[in-house]
Amino acid sequence: MIQPVFSSAEILLPWWDEDVCQKNWSVIACDQFTSSPEYWNQAEQLTAGSPSSLDLILPEIYLNQPDLEGRIQKIHQTMTEYWDNFLFRVYPDAMVYTERVQSNGILRCGIVGKIDLEAYDYHPGSSSPVRATEATVLERIPPRMKVREHAMLELPHIMIFINDAECSVIESCAAQKAEMQKLYDTDLMLGGGHLTGYLVSPEQQKAFLQRLDTLLDSAGSLQFAMGDGNHSLATAKACYEALKQKHPDIDFSDHPARYALAELVNLHSPAFEFKAIHRIITETDTEILMQYLEKNLALSSEPAEQYFTVIREGQKQIYYIHQPCASLAVGSLQNQLDAWLKENPGKIDYIHGEQTVARLAQHPGNIGFLLPDMNKNLLFPSVEQDGVLPRKTFSTGLAEDKRYYMECRRIR
Numbered sequence: 001m002i003q004p005v006f007s008s009a010e011i012l013l014p015w016w017d018e019d020v021c022q023k024n025w026s027v028i029a030c031d032q033f034t035s036s037p038e039y040w041n042q043a044e045q046l047t048a049g050s051p052s053s054l055d056l057i058l059p060e061i062y063l064n065q066p067d068l069e070g071r072i073q074k075i076h077q078t079m080t081e082y083w084d085n086f087l088f089r090v091y092p093d094a095m096v097y098t099e100r101v102q103s104n105g106i107l108r109c110g111i112v113g114k115i116d117l118e119a120y121d122y123h124p125g126s127s128s129p130v131r132a133t134e135a136t137v138l139e140r141i142p143p144r145m146k147v148r149e150h151a152m153l154e155l156p157h158i159m160i161f162i163n164d165a166e167c168s169v170i171e172s173c174a175a176q177k178a179e180m181q182k183l184y185d186t187d188l189m190l191g192g193g194h195l196t197g198y199l200v201s202p203e204q205q206k207a208f209l210q211r212l213d214t215l216l217d218s219a220g221s222l223q224f225a226m227g228d229g230n231h232s233l234a235t236a237k238a239c240y241e242a243l244k245q246k247h248p249d250i251d252f253s254d255h256p257a258r259y260a261l262a263e264l265v266n267l268h269s270p271a272f273e274f275k276a277i278h279r280i281i282t283e284t285d286t287e288i289l290m291q292y293l294e295k296n297l298a299l300s301s302e303p304a305e306q307y308f309t310v311i312r313e314g315q316k317q318i319y320y321i322h323q324p325c326a327s328l329a330v331g332s333l334q335n336q337l338d339a340w341l342k343e344n345p346g347k348i349d350y351i352h353g354e355q356t357v358a359r360l361a362q363h364p365g366n367i368g369f370l371l372p373d374m375n376k377n378l379l380f381p382s383v384e385q386d387g388v389l390p391r392k393t394f395s396t397g398l399a400e401d402k403r404y405y406m407e408c409r410r411i412r
Contacts, residue, residue, distance in 0.1 A: 003253075005129050005224065006160075006212065006264060008095050008205055009114035010256075012088040012153070012408040013183055020051050020087065022186035026195065027054045029157035029229070029402045034061045039190065046189055051087055053405040056155050058147050072146050079152040088408065095200040095208070096183060097173045098263065100271075102193045102401040108271035111170055111200070111208065112407050114259040115160065115224070115233070122226075122234045124387040129223040130160065132230045133383050135391040144235035149242070154411045156236070157403040158229035158262040162212070163219060163380045165268050169211045176204055184406065191400045197407075222384050227265060227272075227396060228403060236260040261409040267376055271401075274376045274394040276330070277350050278357045279337065279369040284346030286312055286367040296336050298323035308333055311361040311368035326390075327382045330371050334390035337369075350392040 014020045024047045033039040040059050047054050055078045062071060082088065096112040120130035148154065162169060180198035187194050200208065216223045226233065240257045244250075252258055265272070281289065290310070293299055299319040306321035306329035324332040341348060351357045354370055361368035374394045382389060 003116055003118070004209070005116050005119040006113055006262075007116070007209075008093045009112075009259065009261060009409055011091045011094040011096060011112065011261070012410065013091065013406070014051060014087050015089050016184070022184050023189055024050045024052050026186065026188055026192075026404045026406050027052060027057070028188075028190070028192060028400070028404050030057045030059045031157075031231070032399045032402050033059075037061060042190060051082060053155055053408075056082070056153060056408070057405060058144075063143050068143075075147060076150055076152070083152060083410075091183075091199065093202070095205050096407060097170075097177060097180065097198045097200050098406075099174075099177075099196045099198075100193060100401075101195075102271060103191050103398060104401070106271045108265065108269055108401075109170055109174060110159065110263040110265040111173065112197075112261065112263045114409065115158070115262045117233075117237045117240050117258055117260060119224075120233060120237055122230065122237065122388075126387070127221050129221070130233075131222055131225060131383060132234070132388050133161075133226045133379060134230065134389050134393055136230060136234050136388075137391065140231045141235050141238050144231065145239055145242075148235055148239050148411070152410060152412050153408045154236070154261055155405045155408050156229055156232040156261050157405065158233050158260060159227040159265050159403055160262050161225045161227045161267040161379070162215060162223075162264060163225070163268075164215055164266045167266060167268060169208070169215050170264065170266050171269075172211060173198075173200065173204070173208060180204070188404050192404055193401065195404060195406065220380070220384060222380055224264075225267070225380055225383055227267075229262075233260055233262070256409070256411045259409075261407060263403065267379060272376060272396050274374040274379075274396060275352070276371040276373045277352060277392040277395055278354065278371055279333070280349050280351055280357055280360050280366060281337065281341075281369075282347050282349070282360070282363070282366045284344060284365060284367070286365065289340060289344070289346070289367060292340055293319075293333075293336055296323070296339075297321045297325075297332060306332055307372065309370040311358050311370065312366075313364070314358075314362055316358075316370075327385050328374065328378065328389065328393070330374070330393050331386060331390050333369060333371070352395060 304320040357368035
């Protein structure tokens with residue numbers, strides 16, 4: 001029997017009582033607010049004295065702290081304590097239908113289950129059913145492996161896109177939620193909106209998977225595209241491969257490490273707006289850099305499909321690319337900037353706000369590049385064509401709207 005790529009999982013949720021508060025349990029993805037210690041200090045104050053997923057994750061703001069090993073050891077100890085003290089209720093063969101009202105009031109829905117790591121490959125040029133959409137930074141994997149490889153539980157913030165323009169797969173669950181058991185219903189801390197979860201019955205799971213199979217039958221080789229948490233999934237994959245290599249005689253076909261908990265979401269949901277992430281180059285010779293780009297991208301003022309705006313010393317100018325080297329303007333520009341920075345002085349940073357780019361670009365030796373918002377309909381075809389998009393190609397929303405941890409799963 002062929003193992004489905006996405007399937008039900010043994011899902012753990014706390015027993016909600018006066019000691020375990022839903023709002024205090026759920027905290028935001030660990031890779032958010034990495035420059036805002038005050039955010040995580042607030043989260044610690046809010047959750048003090050009550051069980052929380054904050055005690056089971058490593059906020060990446062602490063990755064370079066001297067007490068990193070102690071933090072990781074404490075995470076593992078807390079996982080064991082929570083399990084030994086029967087904190088969790090176990091839902092075998094479960095899927096959870098989620099509804100998240102974001103901070104902007106827009107509803108985002110998804111289905112939580114497990115993804116088969118055998119069907120995922122984050123390397124460029126992969127033809128696997130599940131793929132990274134942006135370049136994976138390999139240096140980010142080892143620190144996360146330290147948390148996962150000896151952990152009893154996983155709490156990933158993984159969201160995976162399906163390409164369902166008709167909104168027929170996940171959204172159809174909304175009409176059935178009155179028949180589902182409500183598992184949680186809570187405001188999220190620190191401006192995260194509201195989250196509700198429902199247990200999908202075996203009959204509803206079957207109907208959902210049939211709709212999903214119908215959608216995937218008409219898809220290309222790329223069936224699932226990473227939306228958020230790619231480095232978490234890459235870490236799970238790395239741990240799984242290391243485990244197989246260490247124990248070549250063991251059958252891992254149904255081992256819990258073969259899978260990762262994930263939330264399936266629809267690319268075409270109105271909750272997902274792809275916003276451009278701009279570039280700023282500092283401490284470089286901006287004149288020679290522009291000459292380099294003009295030559296290698298055949299830039300001109302004559303309109304073309306790909307373009308970007310340059311900000312330099314308070315002046316803005318649109319340049320059109322007549323010699324693209326990728327399917328999107330961000331790819332063509334990034335490829336050339338990477339090549340330039342290998343041979344020339346300069347530093348690159350990735351900025352979400354146009355005003356911030358304009359402010360930084362006023363300084364001598366700095367130059368800003370404003371990119372157009374990506375049409376999300378191009379995500380699947382662009383990944384199929386280019387392999388992966390450049391790092392920091394797009395953002396799917398505000399930091400406050402990133403996935404919050406709620407469900408857990410045993411991986412040992």
